[in-house]
Amino acid sequence: MTPAKKKKRPMGGGAVPRRGRAAGMPRKPTISDVAEVAGVSKSTVSLVVRNNPIVSDGARKRVLEAMTKLGYVYNRGAANLRMASSSAIGVIVNDLTNSFFAELAVGIDMIVQSAGFVQLLANTGESIDRQREVIASMREHGVSGMIITPVHGTSVEDLKPLVDSGMPIVVAVRDIPGLHATRVMPENRKGAYEAGRYLLGLGHRRIGFLGGFADTAVFQTRLQGLKDSLKEAGIHLEDRFMIPSNASRAGGSAAMRRLLQLEERPTACLCINDAVAFGACDGLRSAGIEPGREFGVIGFDDVAEASCAVPALTTISVDPQALGRRVAQLLLRQVSAGRVDQELVTTPIRLVVRESCGAPWRDTGPGGEKPAG
């Protein structure tokens, strides 16, 4: 074993000023330093770092000791540069203050962490400009894949350069039809179908469909799911029970008022989203009807705030953490396989009865004709 050589580290052409380190701080140790202390070559240290069993036990032991002695920290950036790979994936979320997306990020993080990757997370706050900047930034940082819940109004063109660059990406929750990338969407039809079954199970027979506009895919899919469940029970969803409106709270309120004016009016409704469901509850209350207890209201949990604001509201939602895990797995599979998939994947949907402020609706039975308590 040759004695450890003092390496000179000449500060030749590229004298490095070590920006980012406090003036007096000692230089961070590198594998060369470790090799020197352990009396082996850099290669050997590199093998030890990556747990290659080829190294002799003695050498390994000396290397490990040297590492702890020096407080060595592996520089993954340098390794990534050399290997032309990266151990980071980018996660771009349209609104992290929305707990749905926060939970989604948590689910993603679980998988990403346990796969030894690190998550670059950016929040776009529904800003298309910020989304563009963030995508560019993450590409520069060399992420090996990206998960995006696009901001509203994102077009195929916005994401095409990214996809064309060969970057594995998964688009989640909000679809961008026609994009050649993996897209993971909730099973709207199944959710609406189960909502219908749920209401039927509670004894409802006249069920309305509120909010949204008929020329959107999401409207048609959700409506179809409801119709399917009703048809199974031999019930036809009457057109007059189908009331389009803005997919907003105000829209829901107006739609509910129209619904309540019908003869033989429904005793329950399915709303296109939770904002509309809020509005439907507003409309019921202003008519002196208690939502939930006297009139069944279910909304798709798109805006993901239903749990707080409407006590007795039943929501249809995806388990966001499970969705996050699924999405991350789909991405990592592509990353490790070195190829890009273009599948459309749907995710299961659950009916969630929120037990928030008031008594949950399911405790009250079929209701609808029952006078206020």
Next chain:
Amino acid sequence: MTPAKKKKRPMGGGAVPRRGRAAGMPRKPTISDVAEVAGVSKSTVSLVVRNNPIVSDGARKRVLEAMTKLGYVYNRGAANLRMASSSAIGVIVNDLTNSFFAELAVGIDMIVQSAGFVQLLANTGESIDRQREVIASMREHGVSGMIITPVHGTSVEDLKPLVDSGMPIVVAVRDIPGLHATRVMPENRKGAYEAGRYLLGLGHRRIGFLGGFADTAVFQTRLQGLKDSLKEAGIHLEDRFMIPSNASRAGGSAAMRRLLQLEERPTACLCINDAVAFGACDGLRSAGIEPGREFGVIGFDDVAEASCAVPALTTISVDPQALGRRVAQLLLRQVSAGRVDQELVTTPIRLVVRESCGAPWRDTGPGGEKPAG
């Protein structure tokens, strides 16, 4: 101008297999490629990339054209390696499903993004093991600073190696007393003081303090704030109005039951956290008293769920986004100055009257003696 030279790129000792790229994918262009196409040297391209005005307009133009033509993407990892700096900061959060911390992350992200940094976000889910792993991982990824909301039970020793390494860190929300790092904590005393003033302003004169145990710093600080406000109004907080308990929902319920048994009982209380406040409301309801309307309840919003579950509950909380922005600024200041601060910073606290399910409490006036409506 010499004609563009074909660089050979010999695959000598270190033939790079290009892991992480699909088989047929073309190599990503580098500044050498851009230089070749633009007919300039690498140095010039580098100067253009970083917007150095020293480059002639003609050269700049040709470089920019070459970049768009090739679809060049800056490799920040390589630049960081060379500059021994990094444009990433690590954010380690104990529970991202808690909307308080999600909002915190959003605030951090805002500052981090606009400073041109990228955020590595990891969720520990209150696991000390995961926290240790994540800290190690982020160090390996070369973050230039870290923001941590530590998991419960984190000790000074857990974070000391990190601090000793010279890494700028900011510990937020949960204090680790004795750690030589910037720590940003809510102003508990001021919050309690303002809660007291708020209750006094509503006409309350007998105010209780519920939950927690007297041997904790947080208990003493919050209690002191309440006492201060009462003293200003010439009121002494009676010891019997101070009821310690587990800082849980069950604890709060038990404490409230004890409080209600007192002669000349209080008409309002301040709770050590929102879980206790939930419990206090439970206790009130089981005694037939409507919380908020008939009995003032304020809780510190530590668990950050108050807004959903207790309609009429007043909470004392920090604006988490503002806190996040503040924290990020404190970190970035250290990062760019290349030094490490060890200050203890407190953040302002606000009284928030939640307008969730029921009528907000402030609409009901002093209350407390008023019979149930």
Next chain:
DNA sequence: CTGAAAGCGCTTACAG
């Protein structure tokens, strides 16, 4: 204003 060269901290055939 531009080019050639060195080096950031790693990994990887290759020769011993």
Next chain:
DNA sequence: CTGAAAGCGCTTACAG
């Protein structure tokens, strides 16, 4: 099993 050398994609004095 170990060592010397080349190179990942950048930046930076330095010489022209």
